Amino acid sequence: MSMNITMKVNGKSVSAAVPVSTTLVEFIREHLRLTGTHVGCNTSQCGACTVHVNGRAVKSCNMLVAQAHGADVMTIEGLAAANGDMHPMQAAFKEHHGLQCGFCTPGMVMSACELKGKVMNPSDEEIRACLDGNICRCTGYQNIVTSVKAGLAAMS
Amino acid sequence: MKTDGIGARVTRKEDHRFLTGNGQYTDDIILPRQTYAAFVRSPHAHATINGIDSTAAAAMPGVVAIFTGKDIEESKIGGLPCGWGITSKDGTPAIEPPHPILCIGKARYVGDHVAVVIAETPEQAHAAADVMDVDYGILPAVVSTGTAAASKTAVHDQAPNNVCYTWGHGDEAGVKAAFEKAHHISTLELINQRLAPNAMEPRAANASYTKHDQSYTLYVANQNPHVERLLMCAFVLGLPESKVRVIAPDVGGGFGSKIFLYAEETALVWASKHVGRPIKWTADRSEAFLTDAHGRDHVTKVELAMDAKGMFLALRVKTIANMGAYLSTFASSVPTILYATLLAGQYKTPAVYAEVKAVFTNTAPVDAYRGAGRPEATYVVERIVEQAARDMKMDPAAIRRQNFITEFPYATPVGLTYDTGNYAAHLDKAMQMADVAGYPARKAASAAKGKKRGLGYSCYIEACGLAPSNIAGALGARAGLFEAGEVRVHPTGTVTVFTGSHSHGQGHETTFAQVVAAKLGIPVENVEIVHGDTGRVPFGMGTYGSRSLSVGGTAIVKAVDKIIAKGKKIAAHLLEAADTDIEFENGVFKVAGTDKSVPFGAVSLTAYVPHNYPLDKLEPGLNENAFYDPTNFTYPSGTYICEVEVDPETGKVAIEQFVAVDDFGNIVNPMIVEGQVQGGIAQGLGQAMMEGCSYDPQSGQLLTGSYMDYAMPRASDIPNIKISNVVTPCTHNPLGVKGCGEAGAIGSPPAYINALTDALGVKDVAMPATVERVWRAANNVV
Known part of the structure; x- marks a missing residue:
């Protein structure tokens, strides 16, 4: 059984007929071919698939696309400026070596961006607590925390 | 210093694509007429396969093909090979049972590959795999490392007592004699628990067959595509390498687990010709836990003999190492060549003997995981040395210091020759950074609030860049251990470097570019690094064992040297001088002692537009290859100090500080090196504090199969x-580099456990030292 889905992704309206069982991440990766959003576990544990749905960071493997019908979705591909300039959070991750293999990175960056406005001037401990839903195997998190702190400062 | 030269913190060239969602990992690739595979996996740890009925599955929507072990058997496909032959103490070769890519007759661990179903969509493939009717005859399972050899059940008929080999290394008689005259013998029984590597990108493969030239292309999440191709073609599928291209595009972490040739990608390549369409498979996380080669899994007894002053006389180690159900690609070498050879540590212990019994069990294969044998060795050495200090009532730093090797080169009693190092220097620096002098006051302050504080050291050494090939061959290696590089200078002076190393997080595209840019005097932006494609890179042995810069980087340096040598000849012609008079510095060729010069770009253009060119003596073009086979390992070393505070009421442990002082030789990009150390220590602390694969001891079911x-x-x-x-440059490669990828994972577990046991005043807390285990140890509750 399929259903018609319409939503805004990275500022553009998209619509498609997809099986009702389709998850949001499947829709993003397989139907829209936006492959920057990754699947690390498909059980909402690792956070690699994090995108923004109506401004909230959401693990897109754990949401049916039907639940995002009519929503405003932003993926990692929508974060940089149209001219290719990176978002301040992306730039901070580069500057502070907040990534290695890059697989968890899109989810990590999307989670980090959501902290803006949620926590004022967060401490390292608060940042670490806020990133609890995102697993990174490469970095040991130290440079991610530094990046997020710098990125949040640059966003204000 | 130049802002992008050797030693500069250059931000990474690869980051833009990763940060903007433009990385390309294997699962991101969809080929025309793509099909998808799902593997039918054994739900039992040990079972006969009495029959497989595919009728219902074949009738499911979208199913394209189904293959079982019978098809593999009829096609006479070989098994997955083991790349290292080990000889037992008694002179017999290790038992290497067949390792078919789909089970033939028996399944030997939960997750073993029983059949593969190929369908139009991944959902259809999985749905059909779910209705495959397999008639299993459940057998008792061999699970525990320590008791496998005593089990009445055999995992393989070829190994009736489940022993793969019993290997000895070192001077057994010398150690025995030293123990007999020892003043004191410290002993420990240690478990180095099984770990799941958990690269965040699950393994994935996409194989296709092209009729027009009868060739295969395999995209695969892999650390060494040329080795993958060689093993697959030569040992399993019998295909000419010239007809197989293996591409490892962006790879989301490896940590060893993507070195190996696995059944899945091999089955896909084989099946792609039968199906005539590309076949893709991406592991889900459950499959990763079940089938990625695990790491560690040693049970060890260690004894250290000392004289009355705490000088080490001899070390004796007896280890049982779990191989799992089959020998994975490099499994046999990990608890032997990569383990026992490191048991001297940083110490001049005159006699060392290790005996390693490798056993088969009905569990996932165990192979190299970040550090591979060296974390296990370091754990043994640094735990027993700390124990020795406690037994002898000596300061743990002092007992280490008085036993340090101080003169180099130093030939250890376990077969290695350390070229250089300064162990006291990193111990001193680490103690200063950790303010060890102020520790007693901090311990008293903790005690005053009911907490227990502990300090733990780990003075690790490791061996990187396994080499040279002929010695490795004599020790059983079935592959070369060199690296290849090609440097292609384009007419306008930009450079493409093709390296056999592979980056899956290490930042080679930046580090290698820094090296080449510095040597050629051109901007880093003008250097492009290509890796991970047998169709573009001449050859390669890949990335593992912290070898990329010391071995792969040296191959590139050698090729660059050839470029410069040829460039000098071209410049000599242009400048009308003898090529022996040409100097090359900062991107400019000049005649020594004159102001006559020509820039690198002009020389490269001349090489490709050879109008004013010595065509009678010199070929056009500026493109050079090099292979480099090191003369020795490199020996990074360091001191890690961990300080913890334990709340005995809850078992909660706070890491108050963790200091790491490493000697990696010269450092090209300190930012990247620090990242490697931080990440490595996080993995080591993960092992010490919380990680561990757990199998049900009776059924062999994996109990730790998800992130829950x-x-x-x-x-x-x-x-x-x-x-x-601290820096003592490696003496036998031109960059003076040693390797930094694994140090953190090697050095950190004993530092943490030494700190924890110091805090609690106990001999051991088994890893992972979970809150429960710590609470039990703190409160003497068994």
């Missing part, structure tokens, strides 16, 4: 690490 059950370190679990370096 296997505790991965998260951001709040890992402290900031205080990092510094």
